[in-house]
Amino acid sequence: MNVPDLINSVPTGLWLNGRATPSESGRTFDVINPATGEVLASVANATPADATAALDAASAVADEWAATAPRVRAEILRAAFEAVTARADDFALLMTLEMGKILPESRGEVAYGAEFLRWFSEEAVRIGGRTATAPAGTGEIAVVKEPVGPCLAITPWNFPLAMGTRKIGPALAAGCSVIVKPAEDTPLTMLLLAQIFADVGLPPGVLSVLPTLDAPTVVGGLMADPRLRKVSFTGSTGVGKILLAQAANNVLRTSMELGGSAPFVVFDDADLDKAVDGAMLAKMRNGGEACTAANRILVQNGIREAFTTKLTERVAAMRVGPGWDAESAIGPIINAKQRGSIAALVDEAVAAGATVRTGGKPVDGAGFFYEPTVIDGLPDDARIRRDEIFGPVAAIVGFDTEEQGVAMANDTEYGLAAYFFTENVGRAQRVARRLQAGMVGVNRGVISDPAAPFGGIKQSGLGSEGGSEGIEEYLNTKYIALPPV
Numbered sequence: 001m002n003v004p005d006l007i008n009s010v011p012t013g014l015w016l017n018g019r020a021t022p023s024e025s026g027r028t029f030d031v032i033n034p035a036t037g038e039v040l041a042s043v044a045n046a047t048p049a050d051a052t053a054a055l056d057a058a059s060a061v062a063d064e065w066a067a068t069a070p071r072v073r074a075e076i077l078r079a080a081f082e083a084v085t086a087r088a089d090d091f092a093l094l095m096t097l098e099m100g101k102i103l104p105e106s107r108g109e110v111a112y113g114a115e116f117l118r119w120f121s122e123e124a125v126r127i128g129g130r131t132a133t134a135p136a137g138t139g140e141i142a143v144v145k146e147p148v149g150p151c152l153a154i155t156p157w158n159f160p161l162a163m164g165t166r167k168i169g170p171a172l173a174a175g176c177s178v179i180v181k182p183a184e185d186t187p188l189t190m191l192l193l194a195q196i197f198a199d200v201g202l203p204p205g206v207l208s209v210l211p212t213l214d215a216p217t218v219v220g221g222l223m224a225d226p227r228l229r230k231v232s233f234t235g236s237t238g239v240g241k242i243l244l245a246q247a248a249n250n251v252l253r254t255s256m257e258l259g260g261s262a263p264f265v266v267f268d269d270a271d272l273d274k275a276v277d278g279a280m281l282a283k284m285r286n287g288g289e290a291c292t293a294a295n296r297i298l299v300q301n302g303i304r305e306a307f308t309t310k311l312t313e314r315v316a317a318m319r320v321g322p323g324w325d326a327e328s329a330i331g332p333i334i335n336a337k338q339r340g341s342i343a344a345l346v347d348e349a350v351a352a353g354a355t356v357r358t359g360g361k362p363v364d365g366a367g368f369f370y371e372p373t374v375i376d377g378l379p380d381d382a383r384i385r386r387d388e389i390f391g392p393v394a395a396i397v398g399f400d401t402e403e404q405g406v407a408m409a410n411d412t413e414y415g416l417a418a419y420f421f422t423e424n425v426g427r428a429q430r431v432a433r434r435l436q437a438g439m440v441g442v443n444r445g446v447i448s449d450p451a452a453p454f455g456g457i458k459q460s461g462l463g464s465e466g467g468s469e470g471i472e473e474y475l476n477t478k479y480i481a482l483p484p485v
Helices: 003-008 048-067 070-086 088-099 103-126 162-174 188-199 215-224 237-250 272-288 304-316 336-351 402-410 425-434 467-472
Strands: 014-016 019-021 028-032 039-044 130-133 140-147 151-154 178-181 207-209 230-234 253-257 262-266 294-300 355-358 373-376 393-399 417-421 439-442 475-482
Touching: 003 088, 014 048, 014 188, 019 188, 039 188, 048 140, 048 178, 048 207, 048 215, 070 088, 070 103, 070 162, 070 188, 088 103, 088 188, 103 162, 103 467, 151 162, 151 215, 162 178, 162 188, 162 230, 162 467, 178 215, 188 207, 215 237, 230 237, 237 253, 262 272, 262 402, 272 294, 272 304, 272 393, 272 417, 294 304, 294 402, 304 355, 304 373, 304 393, 336 355, 336 373, 336 393, 393 402, 402 425, 417 425, 425 439
Parallel strands: 151 178, 151 230, 178 207, 230 253, 262 294, 262 417, 294 393, 373 393, 417 439
Antiparallel strands: 014 019, 014 207, 028 039, 130 140, 140 475, 355 373
């Protein structure tokens, strides 16, 4: 499918009651191709009234969807998995156009994102409970699981499909209706997914999609409505704190996947080539625009220069260009604001004495490109050592001992992901336990798996997505006291 045909196949209205619908205001906003700065499409701009309509629909079908047989819910999710897979090329190109990532990575996201639909189709029929005789013999204890009710899913722009399916999959599997507020930069992928769900038979009202430029008002109205029973958010810690405060008013269930500052620790007994390969994946995958991206590369000083030289050679060879170009290894940054934030972090570090080994500046011309960068010699107080970079910048810092390396890795308010490389089995077990993160990669630079729980500790969030744990976030536990048998 060529680009005009693909864009024309994507719904551009709000997704309400199983169909594309204009906003009640009639207003739209433009979706920009970050590789060119040109308009891809204009989509409906949801208002608080539209959000109320979505919650009306979600509430109206909540009981019916909760009562739908688990096997039926499972088959709809499985059909959606197959439909997304059948249109993998369309989804991949659409994500490349609206988010910027290179096509091979977009194809990888389609496979990863679709897998959440298949995984949770299998979990839908395995929602359990338990029974037991009360220890005092006074009756029977029955524990059952029930859907929490209408949910709000707020998704980021960096993984437009997977961050949606990771929330929609367990919500639908558990029997919850769900409203999705996609990122304003990348709403098209989620609108196409909504169309897919309608095509495979998801009842109207069970899934709504609300693109909007007025997220605080639209989301705030939903959070204040007592009919909403859960919010799941992926994004910055700052916004997550606002949502947690709003959730307190109605005591909403919350899942928060927030910011990260992942350490990537390389010990001097590591296989150097494997460590460089892992760093390229952990840092440069998705252009560094990932909450799990290696934010601080900590290398034991005995091998620091050798590691930095090898990494610099690899990064310097990366070609920057549009994601649909087969020769591109790094696509554009999502927008001008984000590129400016990356540039400011690098410029401040350089002004304070850091050394740029390769890259280090925006690319002139159309689009929002930034050179793949390696920077070292960072001062202790450099902001780039604390703030999430969210771009293709590898910031390298040295350390002397294992104790120091672990302490430096844990010296952050975040605790989402951590990576380390060593060939010592004892060190691998020891360090994995000591790192303060919800997810730890040992001798690997990619750790996400739909079958594993994804989530952080400290200010990186609450709850888990994926794995058998993921569906529990959408279920209430009910105890039923029965008389003696």
